[in-house]
Amino acid sequence: NDEILFNAFAPGGTSLYSDADYQSAANAAGIISSGGVGNYDPDQLQKYMEGKQLKVGTYISERYQGVSGASTTKDFETALRMVYAEFTEPRKDMSIFRGILEKSKATLANRANAPGNVFNDTVSAVLGNNSIRRTGPTLEKLSQVNLDKAYAIYKDRFADASNVTFTFVGSFDINTIKPLLEKYLGSL
Numbered sequence: 001n002d003e004i005l006f007n008a009f010a011p012g013g014t015s016l017y018s019d020a021d022y023q024s025a026a027n028a029a030g031i032i033s034s035g036g037v038g039n040y041d042p043d044q045l046q047k048y049m050e051g052k053q054l055k056v057g058t059y060i061s062e063r064y065q066g067v068s069g070a071s072t073t074k075d076f077e078t079a080l081r082m083v084y085a086e087f088t089e090p091r092k093d094m095s096i097f098r099g100i101l102e103k104s105k106a107t108l109a110n111r112a113n114a115p116g117n118v119f120n121d122t123v124s125a126v127l128g129n130n131s132i133r134r135t136g137p138t139l140e141k142l143s144q145v146n147l148d149k150a151y152a153i154y155k156d157r158f159a160d161a162s163n164v165t166f167t168f169v170g171s172f173d174i175n176t177i178k179p180l181l182e183k184y185l186g187s188l
Contacts (some may be wrong), residue, residue, distance in 0.1 A: 002072050004170035004177075008083070009066035010163045017153065023141050024149040026133075029058040029065070031100060031147065032154040037085035042096065046050050049078075052154040056082040058158070062133075066164065074169055080184035085156045089188050092151040104142055111137070123170035161188035 035049040036045045054071035056079055067086055071079035109116050120135030132141075134172020166185060168177070 002074075002077075002169050003070060003135045004021060004073060004076050004168060004172050005070045006067040006083075006166065007065045007066065007078075007187055008163075008164050008166045008167045010161070010165070011063065012062045012065050012157055013061050013184040014133075015063050019049070020144075021149060023144040024146050025060060027145050028150040028154040028157070029060045031097055031150050032090045032092060032146070033058050033086065034100060034165065035091040035096050037082070037091055038089035041091070052078055053172065054082070056086060058086050060154070060157055070170075072136070076177065077180050077184075080180055084184045087161055089156070090151065092147055092152050098146045101142060104137075105139060108137055108139055108142065142150065161185075164188070 014022060014025040034042065035074045036042045042046060050077045050081045052071075054069065056067060056069035059065065068084055069079055069083070117136065125135045166181075
């Protein structure tokens with residue numbers, strides 16, 4: 001009774017980028033969103049969000065990019081502010097990028113020891129004709145991720161919101177949220 005769910009999507013995604021840029025494109029949303037938004041680093045952003053009930057996350061999939069999230073009716077305006085910031089004020093942070101890479105390297109170190117991972121990676125590779133986009137993660141692929149390239153791809157994918165479709169479901173009155181949608185989404 002007190003929740004609003006939303007999703008936004010636009011055509012594009014990683015399919016627009018070459019195999020050489022694929023790793024940066026496929027990881028761009030996770031890396032850039034982890035750095036915070038605007039002048040807020042992740043710690044400052046967490047403090048700002050304290051006591052608020054919302055989540056907002058961006059994604060770049062094979063054929064689409066977008067943002068999804070949820071909030072209480074009370075925190076809906078803050079959620080829209082976050083959506084606006086994700087589109088207009090992405091932030092790259094080299095130390096967070098290095099941390100993500102180190103964590104990913106540690107995860108990949110033992111990946112080949114899990115039979116389920118090996119099986120899934122093999123099936124994907126065979127069905128995907130051994131395309132670089134269909135094989136499992138490796139340290140070599142991880143080394144291809146470049147922060148500057150990921151940032152440029154993120155900005156490219158979220159620069160133009162004119163073809164983005166937003167959907168909202170939940171507990172809201174259209175007359176109450178319409179001015180907020182016009183203010184935060186209409187200005188994208």
